[in-house]
Amino acid sequence: MKKMPERYVGKNIYKVDAQDKVTGKAIYPDDIYFDDMLYLKIKRAVHPHAYLRRISISKAEKFPGVVKIITAADIPEVKNFGLIIKDQPVLVGIGQKMRYMGDALAIVIAESKEVASQAVNLIEVEVEELEIISDPLRAMDESAPLIHKNGNILVTHYLEKGDIKKGFTQADVIVENEYRTSFLDQVPLQVEAGVGIYDEESEVIKLWVASQWLHDTQADIAQSLGIAKEKVRIIQPVIGGAFGKKEDISVHIYLALAAIATKRPVKLTYTREESMTAQSKRHPFIIRAKTGATKEGYLTAWQVEVIGDTGACASSGLAVVHKGMYHCTGPYNVDNVKGVAYTVYTNNTYAGAMRGFGATQMAFAYESQMDVLAHKLGFDPIQFRLQNAYDIGSSTPNGQILTHSVGVKETINKAAEIAGWKGGPR
Numbered sequence: 001m002k003k004m005p006e007r008y009v010g011k012n013i014y015k016v017d018a019q020d021k022v023t024g025k026a027i028y029p030d031d032i033y034f035d036d037m038l039y040l041k042i043k044r045a046v047h048p049h050a051y052l053r054r055i056s057i058s059k060a061e062k063f064p065g066v067v068k069i070i071t072a073a074d075i076p077e078v079k080n081f082g083l084i085i086k087d088q089p090v091l092v093g094i095g096q097k098m099r100y101m102g103d104a105l106a107i108v109i110a111e112s113k114e115v116a117s118q119a120v121n122l123i124e125v126e127v128e129e130l131e132i133i134s135d136p137l138r139a140m141d142e143s144a145p146l147i148h149k150n151g152n153i154l155v156t157h158y159l160e161k162g163d164i165k166k167g168f169t170q171a172d173v174i175v176e177n178e179y180r181t182s183f184l185d186q187v188p189l190q191v192e193a194g195v196g197i198y199d200e201e202s203e204v205i206k207l208w209v210a211s212q213w214l215h216d217t218q219a220d221i222a223q224s225l226g227i228a229k230e231k232v233r234i235i236q237p238v239i240g241g242a243f244g245k246k247e248d249i250s251v252h253i254y255l256a257l258a259a260i261a262t263k264r265p266v267k268l269t270y271t272r273e274e275s276m277t278a279q280s281k282r283h284p285f286i287i288r289a290k291t292g293a294t295k296e297g298y299l300t301a302w303q304v305e306v307i308g309d310t311g312a313c314a315s316s317g318l319a320v321v322h323k324g325m326y327h328c329t330g331p332y333n334v335d336n337v338k339g340v341a342y343t344v345y346t347n348n349t350y351a352g353a354m355r356g357f358g359a360t361q362m363a364f365a366y367e368s369q370m371d372v373l374a375h376k377l378g379f380d381p382i383q384f385r386l387q388n389a390y391d392i393g394s395s396t397p398n399g400q401i402l403t404h405s406v407g408v409k410e411t412i413n414k415a416a417e418i419a420g421w422k423g424g425p426r
Contacts, residue, residue, distance in 0.1 A: 167301025167336025171292025190240020196255030280352030324358025
């Protein structure tokens with residue numbers, strides 16, 4: 001086995017941006033100001049699942065300091081956006097559906113943050129309420145109302161390796177359990193924020209917004225607004241933390257629309273509450289796992305069903321839930337594997353990328369299964385893991401042959417050493 005490079009591992013490495021951050025020199029999105037700048041606030045959904053029947057902005061428009069209010073009726077040419085599937089409306093219009101509390105109904109542009117915040121509350125909205133689908137199992141029921149017209153199951157993925165029936169026949173012990181994980185917010189210190197300027201001469205929109213996928217974000221903004229990518233310029237400030245949350249579009253298109261409409265610099269900063277309501281979360285999973293092992297302590301079969309709640313919008317859910325299923329056996333050798341994964345729409349805040357990208361949720365299930373099996377077989381849980389752990393040449397559930405960087409056994413041994421593990425079955 002090749003020795004791991006030691007140039008960085010185990011050494012204190014100078015963090016190149018540390019000095020600017022600790023001295024306050026780093027410029028985050030909310031630190032950026034321009035003369036004659038306007039401020040935005042977003043009127044959001046009043047119900048997580050409802051048709052918008054009426055929206056009145058007349059009182060808000062008359063509020064002193066309000067410059068302009070944009071609704072869907074003002075931007076009929078603007079298209080939906082989204083990371084993989086374009087299923088997120090920029091603004092919900094009359095007769096259209098709000099699918100979660102983060103859906104935007106109007107953009108208020110004002111001379112100050114305070115005026116914008118007060119004017120938002122003067123916008124009057126009437127809706128036709130629909131059943132709120134907060135449970136993915138309810139969403140999968142044939143009797144459930146459709147959140148999106150093509151169905152509540154966004155996509156189904158399958159996994160098969162070996163012969164699952166044969167694998168369970170070879171098992172002396174079989175354990176079957178259901179595990180559930182919850183929504184989790186990434187909570188970056190810098191909430192979503194940015195500044196936008198429209199250059200009338202070049203027709204270029206300049207956005208100072210911290211984004212994780214600059215070029216994808218640029219392309220998504222351009223297709224939504226119906227303009228060339230070259231007309232959208234994103235200037236990256238210091239990001240202020242992301243952990244997956246800033247892969248999705250947030251303030252970007254609102255800033256672009258407001259800058260074009262007013263021809264003045266515009267700024268939008270979410271509150272922490274707004275960030276939690278409107279922007280992505282870690283996917284909650286329902287994981288149904290069935291695992292078989294021999295009395296000698298070797299895994300023979302692993303079957304899994306994964307139900308991932310992607311909330312009201314697809315975001316990166318198709319990839320996250322799919323990838324999660326592919327990690328169903330963790331770093332352990334199993335010759336016979338079968339899985340199915342459902343990515344499901346609900347009326348919850350949409351879920352997207354967060355560190356681990358589906359593998360984190362699955363770890364809770366597979367490590368719990370390993371503990372249960374070790375207990376039933378009377379094995380030391382460390383030894384049980386070690387004798388099933390990946391080596392160079394191991395094959396993953398989706399057939400990938402591991403050729404390098406397989407350090408799971410060293411990791412397990414080191415963790416046991418640090419924990420002071422004395423051995424023996426639990």
